Amino acid sequence: MTDHVRIGVLGAAMITPAAVIRPARSSTVAEVVAVAARSTGKAKAFADKHGIARVHDSYEDLLADPAVNAVYNPLPNGLHGKWTLAALEAGKHVLCEKPFTANADEAASVARAADASGLVVMEAFHYRYHPLALRVAEIMRSGVLGPLRHVEASVCFPLPMFSNIRYDYSLAGGAMMDAGCYAVHMARLLGGEEPEVRSAKALLRGPSIDRAMRASLRFPSGHTGSVHASLWSSTVFKLSMKAIGENGTLTVLNPLGPQTVHRLSLKLKDKRSSETFGKRATYDYQLDAFTDAVLHGKPFPTTADDAVKNMTVIDSIYRAAGLPVRRPTP
Numbered sequence: 117m118t119d120h121v122r123i124g125v126l127g128a129a130m131i132t133p134a135a136v137i138r139p140a141r142s143s144t145v146a147e148v149v150a151v152a153a154r155s156t157g158k159a160k161a162f163a164d165k166h167g168i169a170r171v172h173d174s175y176e177d178l179l180a181d182p183a184v185n186a187v188y189n190p191l192p193n194g195l196h197g198k199w200t201l202a203a204l205e206a207g208k209h210v211l212c213e214k215p216f217t218a219n220a221d222e223a224a225s226v227a228r229a230a231d232a233s234g235l236v237v238m239e240a241f242h243y244r245y246h247p248l249a250l251r252v253a254e255i256m257r258s259g260v261l262g263p264l265r266h267v268e269a270s271v272c273f274p275l276p277m278f279s280n281i282r283y284d285y286s287l288a289g290g291a292m293m294d295a296g297c298y299a300v301h302m303a304r305l306l307g308g309e310e311p312e313v314r315s316a317k318a319l320l321r322g323p324s325i326d327r328a329m330r331a332s333l334r335f336p337s338g339h340t341g342s343v344h345a346s347l348w349s350s351t352v353f354k355l356s357m358k359a360i361g362e363n364g365t366l367t368v369l370n371p372l373g374p375q376t377v378h379r380l381s382l383k384l385k386d387k388r389s390s391e392t393f394g395k396r397a398t399y400d401y402q403l404d405a406f407t408d409a410v411l412h413g414k415p416f417p418t419t420a421d422d423a424v425k426n427m428t429v430i431d432s433i434y435r436a437a438g439l440p441v442r443r444p445t446p
Contacts, residue, residue, distance in 0.1 A: 124184035128162040139403040179206035193288035194445030216423035218288040227420035245401035261361025264339035269302035272346035288442035296345030316436035
């Protein structure tokens, strides 16, 4: 049993400093020790900028490095599954960026490999590890809202850079993949069950890429749901989730990045209350959970099996909108 999580990073993604490099600096049990990118020059520049000791010429070389016992995978969506599987084959734990894979079938393949390996595979839904989301889950479990009527989640932000990989179908891009995977995950958290997709409508950027998506859901117990995701639409910026029950309403402002600003509001028949939490970043809590799972076997919510369920809903939304399900990048 190792007493330290030594992370190798696949690629030089912009999210990496916030997601693992800065959190690791304040951790006593985690360290980013290596990086590989599409070119050695790019990897070296990234390593020099962020103080990473080891640079590898390829992803394969990084996975073969005995100094690395865990991998952070922030590659484009269509490559998540391939390189998570490769990391598992190399005996490495994996923190994989969302969305977990290109589609539910690929997610199921990775989940089977994760189960067989005995290694930790965590989908990087960082928001889920913040005290705000933990409190939301507690409220929903308590039943204080009474029987649920409706839940909704919106993750909308402007990204008008249309050359960005999020608009590339060959890399499994799209608003529902990038922003919508959060909205679906939040709706599932609030709804407490796995929903059926009743309808979906996309705004397009090209024939197969959604720049925005809305979908209607229904849960087995009868309550409804809606999700809204946008990278470019008239809804410029909206980060929220809401649950409406017979006894009251839970509303959350900015569940995605609560370290900047947030609010949890609970309105019941006989009282109203609001709560806020600290400024520690979601990514710090996520790394704590990852290292606890690796070092101590502590359970965590964003498992590979959970990822299969999330990708199943995403695939159904694409089908309901008349768009093709995303495919792994060859």
